[in-house]
Amino acid sequence: MSEQNIDGIIEKYRGQPGSLIHALVEIQHENHWLPREVMHKVADALQVPFAQVMQIASFYKAFSLTPKGRHEVHVCTGMTCHLRGAARLRSKVEELTGLKDGETDADSRFTYETGACLGSCSIGPELIVDGKHYGRMTPEKVEDVLKQYE
Amino acid sequence: MPKLQSAAELEKFRAELLAKRDPAKPCIAVCAGAACDGMDSAAVAAAFLAEAATQKLDGKLEIRTTGCHGYCEKGPNVVVTPGDICYFEVQPTDVPEIIAATLKGEVVERLVYKDPATGAKAVHMSEVPFYKHQTRLLIGDNPKIDPMRIDDYFAVGGYAGLVKALTTMTPEQVLAEVKKANLRGRGGGGFPAGSKWETTRNAPEKTKYVIVNGHEGESAAFMDRAMLTGNPHKILEGLIIGAYAIGAQKGFMYTRHDMPLLEKHVRQALAQATEYGLLGENILGSGFNFECELHFDVGIFVSGESSALMRSIEGNAPEPRPKYIRTSVNGIWDKPSNLNNVETWANVPQIISKGAEWFTSIGSEKSKGTKLISLSGNVVNSGIVEVPMGTPLRTLVFDIGGGVRDGKTLKAIHFGGAMGGSIPADLIDAPLDFDGMSKLGAPIGAGGLLLMDEDTDMIEVARYLMDFLVNESCGKCVPCREGMQQMLQILTRLTEGQGRKGDLELLEDLIEVTGVASLCALGKTSGDPLKSMFRYFKPEYESRIVSSAGGSDNK
Numbered sequence: 001m002s003e004q005n006i007d008g009i010i011e012k013y014r015g016q017p018g019s020l021i022h023a024l025v026e027i028q029h030e031n032h033w034l035p036r037e038v039m040h041k042v043a044d045a046l047q048v049p050f051a052q053v054m055q056i057a058s059f060y061k062a063f064s065l066t067p068k069g070r071h072e073v074h075v076c077t078g079m080t081c082h083l084r085g086a087a088r089l090r091s092k093v094e095e096l097t098g099l100k101d102g103e104t105d106a107d108s109r110f111t112y113e114t115g116a117c118l119g120s121c122s123i124g125p126e127l128i129v130d131g132k133h134y135g136r137m138t139p140e141k142v143e144d145v146l147k148q149y150e
Numbered sequence: 151m152p153k154l155q156s157a158a159e160l161e162k163f164r165a166e167l168l169a170k171r172d173p174a175k176p177c178i179a180v181c182a183g184a185a186c187d188g189m190d191s192a193a194v195a196a197a198f199l200a201e202a203a204t205q206k207l208d209g210k211l212e213i214r215t216t217g218c219h220g221y222c223e224k225g226p227n228v229v230v231t232p233g234d235i236c237y238f239e240v241q242p243t244d245v246p247e248i249i250a251a252t253l254k255g256e257v258v259e260r261l262v263y264k265d266p267a268t269g270a271k272a273v274h275m276s277e278v279p280f281y282k283h284q285t286r287l288l289i290g291d292n293p294k295i296d297p298m299r300i301d302d303y304f305a306v307g308g309y310a311g312l313v314k315a316l317t318t319m320t321p322e323q324v325l326a327e328v329k330k331a332n333l334r335g336r337g338g339g340g341f342p343a344g345s346k347w348e349t350t351r352n353a354p355e356k357t358k359y360v361i362v363n364g365h366e367g368e369s370a371a372f373m374d375r376a377m378l379t380g381n382p383h384k385i386l387e388g389l390i391i392g393a394y395a396i397g398a399q400k401g402f403m404y405t406r407h408d409m410p411l412l413e414k415h416v417r418q419a420l421a422q423a424t425e426y427g428l429l430g431e432n433i434l435g436s437g438f439n440f441e442c443e444l445h446f447d448v449g450i451f452v453s454g455e456s457s458a459l460m461r462s463i464e465g466n467a468p469e470p471r472p473k474y475i476r477t478s479v480n481g482i483w484d485k486p487s488n489l490n491n492v493e494t495w496a497n498v499p500q501i502i503s504k505g506a507e508w509f510t511s512i513g514s515e516k517s518k519g520t521k522l523i524s525l526s527g528n529v530v531n532s533g534i535v536e537v538p539m540g541t542p543l544r545t546l547v548f549d550i551g552g553g554v555r556d557g558k559t560l561k562a563i564h565f566g567g568a569m570g571g572s573i574p575a576d577l578i579d580a581p582l583d584f585d586g587m588s589k590l591g592a593p594i595g596a597g598g599l600l601l602m603d604e605d606t607d608m609i610e611v612a613r614y615l616m617d618f619l620v621n622e623s624c625g626k627c628v629p630c631r632e633g634m635q636q637m638l639q640i641l642t643r644l645t646e647g648q649g650r651k652g653d654l655e656l657l658e659d660l661i662e663v664t665g666v667a668s669l670c671a672l673g674k675t676s677g678d679p680l681k682s683m684f685r686y687f688k689p690e691y692e693s694r695i696v697s698s699a700g701g702s703d704n705k
Contacts, residue, residue, distance in 0.1 A: 017465060018464055018465045019465060020465040021445075021446075021448060021462065021465050022445075022465075024448075025407060025446055025448060055467055056465075056466070056467060059450070059467045059468075059624075060448035060450055060467075061448070061450055062407055062408070062448035063448065077618075078369045078370055079369040079370040079526075079527070079564075079567065079568075079598075079600060079614070079615075079618075080369075080370045080526040080527050080532070080600065082614055083527050083528055083600065083602065083606070084527075084528075116369050116618060117367075117368075117369040117370055117371070117372070118184075118408070119184045119366070119372035119375050119409070120184040120185045120187075120188045120222075120372070121185075121222075121370050121372055121524065121526035121532060122185040122222030122223050122225070122526060122532035122533055123185045123188045123189060123222065123225070124526075126188060131410060133184075133187060133188030134188065135185065135188035135189050136189075
């Protein structure tokens with residue numbers, strides 16, 4: 001991620017306070033987290049108080065205020081996945097990565113999060129790594145999937 | 151493509167498009183819906199394209215990547231036309247065989263549907279049990295459409311409703327038709343869409359907005375995403391017609407940020423509609439101007455609530471407002487704003503092109519048309535189902551869904567996600583109907599239907615749902631923020647076998663207070679699943695209290 005890209009996003013929305021969420025979403029997608037100095041830049045450019053930027057950034061779950069790992073691991077905890085055994089899948093992922101919901105490991109390899117519902121209920125329980133969906137996941141198969149991500 | 155300047159130009163364009171297409175030319179449609187995608191349908195589609203390129207089949211065969219076909223359980227799905235031959239659980243290695251058979255007009259027998267009990271095969275979509283009991287008015291076009299190509303939508307008659315509305319009807323007539331059709335909101339409330347439109351239309355402000363609510367936060371509901379990803383123009387067409395009737399100049403599509411394919415398809419649809427002159431100034435020479443913007447929810451359930459959603463579009467935190475401020479009159483930036491759910495908008499084009507009379511001939515007495523249902527949980531055939539309103543739940547669960555998985559018996563049917571309700575298996579003959587299901591305590595909600603088998607612990611289900619809502623509350627209202635937390639603690643205690651005497655009475659109190667004193671539906675209906683469980687499964691709750699009291703209370 002280059003600083004240029006972030007600046008480009010911010011420039012696009014300069015002077016448009018109503019576009020705060022758009023700007024933050026794009027930066028989050030690009031950079032995977034929102035550094036404080038970037039949020040200051042957003043506040044200045046879009047002419048919104050920094051406190052409001054923080055309010056939005058800390059309120060919505062899609063925004064991260066800390067750096068994320070190289071790979072984002074999600075376990076769906078939606079209702080169907082839950083009925084079909086997501087809890088066992090969660091325990092296995094937590095055991096393998098040593099992470100709890102929302103944490104990133106010291107090597108920045110994985111960020112682990114749970115969330116509902118990702119809409120692929122028919123193939124639950126589901127593991128999603130960097131946006132790639134792994135359907136009908138079992139605790140036995142998790143290790144092989146995670147191994148592919150260094 | 152130059153802009154289409156008039157209805158006649160559009161129809162001429164459509165005729166030319168259809169003349170170029172040979173209905174006898176085989177087409178292989180590979181589903182790229184959310185579930186098939188999770189089973190790596192992308193590899194299947196890539197294999198088809200590669201094989202077609204190697205064999206130089208350009209003129210003989212078409213490969214199309216489409217949105218969700220519906221039968222998610224058996225993905226990756228492939229449908230071959232003509233004949234709607236359905237292949238299930240297709241792997242890249244099956245590709246050469248399917249292509250060879252298709253070119254010869256034959257069927258690959260080993261990939262078609264086999265009845266698990268009798269072994270009887272079903273080749274065509276109209277024979278597959280999952281499909282044959284459905285009425286697929288909304289989702290039926292999905293296998294025929296590459297969502298990246300507006301031409302495919304034109305080819306199935308797309309934008310004919312808009313043409314009819316703009317050229318032969320006044321906005322008042324469009325509104326009257328939708329009111330006559332008695333189209334009720336598909337997002338959960340079942341409120342008549344026409345009345346809502348009228349309120350916004352009659353509001354004094356000149357600037358008005360229309361909104362597609364594609365947030366779909368309800369757990370285990372996935373049909374709106376399938377519609378928006380698989381056939382975005384249908385929803386857009388409905389929105390433009392609605393804007394014309396209401397007198398809105400601008401629309402917003404509000405949807406999930408976590409589906410890259412959905413975003414890609416909607417962006418493309420908006421760009422192509424603009425290019426063809428279906429969005430922008432003087433649409434089809436009618437003098438009507440309309441533009442549409444895409445917005446994303448950023449990961450919180452409450453932003454699907456209408457007033458919260460509008461706050462989010464303004465760039466603010468999605469905190470709901472009191473309901474006495476009606477968004478139909480004071481919505482986005484305090485302008486009149488009409489919001490409907492994806493499925494509601496998707497119904498509009500067919501109501502206009504085929505008429506209210508046709509629409510009201512489908513469905514039950516007070517709920518008209520079809521309803522999309524996301525069927526999941528402990529069901530054999532999970533997927534997206536479309537049936538006429540009034541269809542008995544039994545048809546959904548057994549004829550279409552194939553019953554309960556692993557040969558177990560059905561314990562409960564749950565509708566409406568975390569704010570819905572559960573009914574016991576013996577109510578299975580109840581018809582799918584807004585009012586009827588509400589009376590039973592399991593309102594349809596957006597249409598997420600879950601089967602729960604005999605092993606399901608209803609207290610654990612209630613705890614799970616409460617845990618979900620606690621995490622999703624925006625925290626504005628104390629009763630919602632704190633009341634749900636207390637309910638969660640009690641439910642957790644019950645599931646851990648630590649239930650105390652008086653816990654159930656305490657829960658009943660909390661349900662009532664949270665229901666009365668919260669601003670939006672999240673808090674108001676947070677106790678609904680529990681209420682339905684107290685109505686039908688109370689002995690199960692009571693038994694937890696007795697047994698956790700160490701048996702001393704045993705009668």
